[in-house]
Amino acid sequence: MKITGVELRRVAMPLVAPFRTSFGTETERDVLLVRVVTPEGEGWGECVAMSDPLYSSEYVDGAAEVLRRFLVPALAALPGAGAHAAERALAPFKGHRMAKAALLTAVLDAELRATGTSFADFLGAARDRVPCGVSVGIMDSVPRLLDAVAGYVDEGYVRVKLKIEPGWDVEPVRAVRERFGDDLLLQVDANAAYTLADAPHLARLDEFGLLLVEQPLPEDDLVQHAALARRLRTPVCLDESIESARDAAAAISLGACSIINVKPGRVGGYLEARRIHDLCRANGVAVWCGGMLETGLGRAANLALAALPGFTLPGDTSGSRRYYATDVTEPFVLDDGHLAVPTGPGLGVDPLPDVLAEVTTSTRWLPV
Ligand SMILES: CSCC[C@@H](NC(=O)CCC(=O)O)C(=O)O
Ligand SMILES: [Mg+2]
Secondary structure (H helix, E strand, O other): OOOOEEEEEEEEEEEEEEEEEOOEEEEEEEEEEEEEEEOOEEEEEEEOOOOOOOOOOOOHHHHHHHHHHHHHHHHHOOOOOOHHHHHHHHOOOOOOHHHHHHHHHHHHHHHHHHHOOEHHHHHOOOOOEEEEEEEEOOOOOHHHHHHHHHHHHHHOOOEEEEEOEOOEOHHHHHHHHHHHOOOOEEEEEOOOOOOHHHHHHHHHHHHHOOOOEEOOOOOOOHHHHHHHHOOOOOOEEEOOOOOOHHHHHHHHHHOOOOEEEEOHHHHOOHHHHHHHHHHHHHOOOEEEEOOOOOOHHHHHHHHHHHOOOOEOOOEOOOOHHHOOOOOOOOOOOOEOOEEEOOOOOEOOOOOOHHHHHHHEEEEEEEEO
């Protein structure tokens, strides 16, 4: 499957409501989509990099630049680009895992569409639908938070994740636990907002029976996460710290976490995401599928990954309407707290041409 060219397409996706985390507030996603064209057809990938390098060091303009200057040209030398060969071709370039993930996903999608294989079948899915959690941002007040959580619980989400930061943690968690009872699956995500000195304060979350506390400390400190994990009853889950299967192995061996949030966009694509799944499963470490506010394109691939047997906790695989009034694909709609795993070739979904044209802010064709 020789690649004839790659399109870089930017789309502006306004959020239905501001989404606030410990590192900032999102009101619109400036999304980079990658389309790989071959004589047999095409494939799509979505870059999860945010507009600013606040979640991680990558940002969307930088991802577009590294794709244009280095990553796409590297595929030109390939006799025929299957996903594994493409992954090897990109390996010499350091970092830029979100940019790599977008391109490799598009190559994999093209390859699977050409062979009539779904992402779910290729990755080894064990389920045809997955239970869905929802991520709830930091709010202006506890009453507003309770209203938002009530809405998501009414929609059927099986797990609620609350964003926290210093000054917005114990009180909102207590309020949600008191309002919705002990049966609500509840977890928190700090996005690296605390330090080890906060351990006594974070230990106050232990009384709420949380599934996990996600990324409490900075992404580059596994040793301190291990020290914190020894002082908490709540399991520590890592997100930003895990950029590869190698990172996952180090985190597990150091005792830095007992659960991992797997985001294919963060780790360089679905092949590496499956490696992390396989490693964690072999070590008895639970994984769940995280989210980066993906459009229906990235969401489709994430659902296929979330259906693998080691994904034993509900992921941030929400319905399209959690973030977007109009998705670039047919919307993913929650059904009894679950989303169906796409079964068609490749991603199993396609961009809606009219919607894609409406949200597109730029396109760039890169011949290969
Ligand atoms: C803009 S925040 C994106 C990163 C964040 N993602 C979520 O909270 C889930 C977002 C989603 O539902 O896609 C995380 O750190 O896990
Ligand atoms: Mg997170």
